[in-house]
Amino acid sequence: MSEYRQPWWHRWTGLLGEPRRRWRAMDARERFQAGIVLRVLLLGALIYIAWPLALLVAVIFGVQYGLPYVPPRFAFVRRGAIPTIILIVAVTYPFYNGSLTDMRLFGAFPDVGTAVIMGVYVIMAIGLNIVVGYAGLLDLGYVAFYAMGAYTCAWFASVQFAHRHIHFGAVGVGSNTPGIHISVWALLLVAAIFTAIIGIVIGLPTLRLRGDYLAIVTLGFGEILPQVANNGDSLGGFNLTNGPNGITPIDSPGFGGLNYLTGSGSFFTSARLFFWTVLVLVAITIFCSLRLRDSRLGRAWIAIREDETAAAAMGVPLMRTKTWAYATGAFFGGIAGAYFAAFKSSTFPSDFSFNISAFILSMVILGGMGNVWGVIFGASFLAYLNQEGLANIGHSLNQTFGTHLEVPLYQFGIYGAIIVLVMLIRPEGLIPSARRQAEFHEGVHDTPLYDTQQ
């Protein structure tokens, strides 16, 4: 076994996710060398750009270092302290985000509406991470599931099917409004399950393929579904998707009438309610993803990623296990799509281009395939840049240098550059899982399992 030799620059980039085991094995001097420069630079930059964020990071690191000194009988403190801090900071965000000092270069902290969209992307990225990061199946058509979720929500909570008149639990919809109006809460689950079923239907014929072939077929499905949505205004005379005009308006979840009860400008504004709900959805997604990773199924996914032939020989049914990964990924894509449709109160075919698939994949790659926390970071950061960050950066640049750049126009060039940089400097992503990092440097077996000539 040849020990992986670090490129020289890893000494300085060590902070960005040195595997914990290797970090533990280092002595103090090595640790000092490994990334101390970058650590100081990054922290300095963070303090300069956004001191409140730096404060949060400092608090979390401080608690992290202090936790081993907590007496063992308060074990629950050790386990729960950091999640509790993050939870409190997140839940109270709508109350203080307006009063935070503006970030340098990036401008104001994201508003609550942007935070909702970031949450939606986090859910999707975690879902895609199950397919790509855990099971190692390259899926370039993930947007198809997002679209399925959004349209499912749209069909059953709008006036799209006006000749029907079905009402079930929808809040704030007049009882004589035509169309199907089912509670969006129920639809989240319905959309997720329906999308998972679509995932199975798409997966069964395609998951026999490996690597590049699978990527191409999923790319195809990712293109087909938006086309169907685009041309679905007269499928044999039936208006399924309302074509390029999309379906709008979609009912609001209603939040048990809370936001109607108190009106806007009060405690329960619509954006806040959407934000807290997406936090709950994100928490559920993280929970499921972590539990699955440590289960019998999760082990089988990782085994398939590492060596398909050996996994099959150990009794892992390849097709079924891969299909489960695909269906689980689709499930979360469906929830995200349905929730996003309800949040925007609309869905259009143009929302579901290939760009979105590539964008979500970039989030997974940037953060670190296989690691939920890395993926969350990647997804929030890129979604933020897309929503507000780039525009704000452009604004500050133009103010400072007196230029007239439209930075958001270059968005895909910028994301491309970010991904190329990550691939050059840290191909395993910013916060990789230890396993994935090893794979990137040592490779895995990859030879076809089944007989190709029958």
Added chain:
Amino acid sequence: MTDGGGNGNLLDAEQVRKEFGGLVATDDVDFTIPRGAVVSLIGPNGAGKTTFFNMLTGVYKPTAGRIVFDGEDVTGMPPHSITERGIGRTFQNIRLFQNMTALENVLVGMHSRLKGGILSSIVRTPRIRREEGGARDKGRELLNFCGLKNKGEETSRNLSYGDQRRLEVARALATQPKLLLLDEPTAGMNPQETADFTAFVERLRTEQGLTVLMIEHDMRVVMNISDRVTVLDYGEKIAEGTPEEVQRDSRVIEAYLGKQALEAQQ
């Protein structure tokens, strides 16, 4: 009795043939493994031994012929179904899940013996907790049995070569096989390790009641522990019998040492 075949054989391969394009890798081989026996499959390089192995485990589908395992026709079944029915295997070039720990490797081996589904795994029901806990205990026991005590938490690619070979066997045993297939298990081992391994296979048979089929090049190992030896050459079975019989067989001597050696002996 699970012996549906009515004879004492755990595995019957009848007229098994595999062609790769025009190349005949195994040519109508008849092959049986008696229950509880240690059978060796030998032959020069390229004789079709590993191809034959791969057909038994479902990696390849035979072009023609029939494989009956434990009274059930398993010809052309996918690998995981065959593993589920009780054939466990190791690989000629070690194929561990390199970035998983030793214990996790063994747990993957138990996949078909565990039941945890997707929902119960998320909720982590009491049944799943028990099952996972039990599986971990059993995995550690297996590691101990294979001489990997206290190495359960090590990433498998950091294990020494000998330990990796042992882990491959442990992982195969975790599938709870009736028939264990070992593909060149002593390749790269020194004489001491080889002797230890031979004793280990003997223990497998006596303590666990396993039937073993192995491909092996080390003739001392083959002659020491095999009940029966089958010799393949160019995809054809050229000899079969007890080690002594095979050693005296003229076609075997020819295949291994060439015609001149055979003439010199006569």
